[in-house]
Amino acid sequence: MLDAPTLPLSRKQLRSVAQASARINIWHGAVRSGKTIASLLAFLLAVAEAPPSGLIVIIGRSLQTIERNVVEPLTDTSLFGPVAAQVRHTRGATTATVLGRTVHLIGAADSRAEGRLRGLTAYLAYVDEATLLPEAMWTQLLARLSVPGARLLATTNPDSPAHWLRVGYLDRAAELDLRAWHFKLADNPSLTAAYVTSLAAEFVGLWRRRMIDGAWVIAEGAVFDMYDEQQHVVDTLPTITRHWVGLDYGTTNPFAALLLGLGDDGRLYVVAEWRHDSRKARRQMTDAQYSAALRGWLTGLGIPDPEWTFLDPSAASFLAQLWEDGHPGVTRAKNDVLDGIRSTSTALAAGLLRIHRSCTGLLAELPDYVWDAAAAAAGVDQPLKRNDHSVDALRYVVHSTAAEWRHLLHRQGVSADAAA
Template identity: 25%
Template sequence: MGLNNLLTAKQQEVLHAYLKGDFKMMILTGAIRSGKTFIDNLLFLYELRRVANQAKKQGKVHPQYILAGASSGSIQNNIINSLNNQFGINLTPDRHNHFHLFGVDIIPVYTSSIRGLAGARGFDSFGGYINEASLANQEVFQEILNRCSEPGSKVICDTNPDNPQHFLKTDYIDNNNPDVKTVTFCFTIDDNTFLPQDYLQQIKPATPSGMFYDRNILGLWVSGDGVVYQDFDKKRMVIPESKVPDGLHVYCGIDWGFDHKGVITVWGDDNKGNVYLLHEYTSQFKFIDYWVSLAKKIQDEYGHNLTFWADSARPDNVTEFQKAGINCRNANKARMAGVEKVAEFMKQGKFFVNSDGIDKFLDEIYQYVWDENTGEPKKENDDVMDSMRYAVFNEHRQNKTQFINSRYF
């Protein structure tokens, strides 16, 4: 079987650069599903062989190597499970949660927060593999580089694009200083020539316009520009109540407020994959009793089993809802993932709004804009937008039970 049957042209280019060896850090950046992690997992195996041989030459019997990722779960899913599926290599952790292969001690380091700093300190490493590098805390990332101090050590990374002001972009990808010895490869989704054509034909038109398309499909490090929901089409998506179908699966989102607006939005899904904003209730200077009463009226109309996905910043309010017999859960508040999920429905033409049931929705959606400094939506004109995000994102996540506050349920 030839190399062309195993690796894409881009992956072969990366492998050639690795074997040439003239680098200290190799960064693979670009689109989703573009083949970055596959080739990096292969290079990880090459690295472990290199480390084992290097340690033998130096007379070191216990060589160490860093395997870094945002969390233990991401390392397991992106690397450990993939090695088993792709190469038939089953790595199992020892009692210290380390892995071992080819006589190399593989030490996991978790990079998503400053807490990972402790796991990266106190030892010298022959190299490192950093998965999802743009999710790494900068201090933890730098400490990993500091630890890779053995002769000939290298660091390989893969990442999806982020804000162009991200430290990984400014300090490493764009750093042309030859002494830094960083080599970078940028992938687009089309670089993965092994992807099924029907997947490409589905994912491209389904990806929201603007920043999400530029990052996920083209592999570009871009900030958002203008309004967040560029695919919202008022003429087509705002419909009269008479066109809202019956028999919907109903759920709600809550953004708590007092000085700023509080919002409950009511949503419904049909059996064709469409989501409908049925009602939006927005009020200011209202105490919790008002919202409990309103939620009970919604229950009376749609049933007592519907879920209210709530802002977890007010656990006292969540508890009051639960004490009143309302199925209220703490929402996962991941902003970018939530915005992208809502935007996907809009892009696919599966998002509709009951014109007879809204108040501030249209005011907010046209003022909900990107912050070019942070790469995320501005925290302005976002009360209804947050309620929408909590409901739609959490109701369509695969694993929702972990966000139940189980004190009353």
């Protein structure tokens, strides 16, 4: 028998653990709502009860997310007490040992990952962040759970109401051998009021409704619906103490560069913008010419050496050109579109991000940056791909520097301004 976790558990958490005996068991809802701890406890009990010959797998978006979201919590004695000592894993390895059993860790970053499941027969599967898996991977996994008593345990945050997991499984729970539990922040008894308030400040708009309220809602309308020209556009700048650059590379499409700075007032400012639209200019530029123009622009601003320059990761040739020309701090931007949108939305909603009026390309794009209605109807969250070059550069630099500014969200001055 396993020892109880060291953290207090709510009635809903305990009930879900006791009832997780269906073929498909799904914990869904808000972030930090207690669903992961409950699901992991159910997983440990299932491992302890699994027959010696039953294959056990953990599946997530990548091996790294499995390690972060599943393995690390399982080895945390503050969560699972002495049981945590019976979970062993070497970082980067594709297997772990849980309660003496070998558990296979499988990343599922794209639809090709589905092939990794073919040929195996599993008794127990744990899926982390289920909505981020390709549907083919989920379908193949269920087919592999073919032995009597086989079970799937999964967690997820809400997504679009048209997502395949919602439409094909959660909405059909009564027809399937499926049990699901919906969690809100109030269902986690270990969270303090101060932490809940701090966490809620990090999510706005669509993400607040999904991650904080735990609602399956559609992405529609303006992506940055919190953007307000009266609040976010400025004519003067404070003293800027740090500088970063975001670049969206284009040859036939516009090339956009933004200079982001940290002001001595504790806010972020888009200080300046440089763009080249080859169609309007009727002249394309080479990588070498772009590199020289970028250096000239920054030198003219008095910022020849920004701390970092974040570039669209797909622009390999231009990245090589910048390295060859000795541009300082050039690196690939973090380019997960939704994560970048969320970071930018958070900074705008908190009143942390301001844009100088001279950045005309960015200011023209922001109001028209909208969710793709056709994609949303298919259960996919993605912005409409049009007139987004400066916005992409903004995503790159804001999200890639999030570790440098996220602590500013909770400063009293910014919080008061955001509430105004």
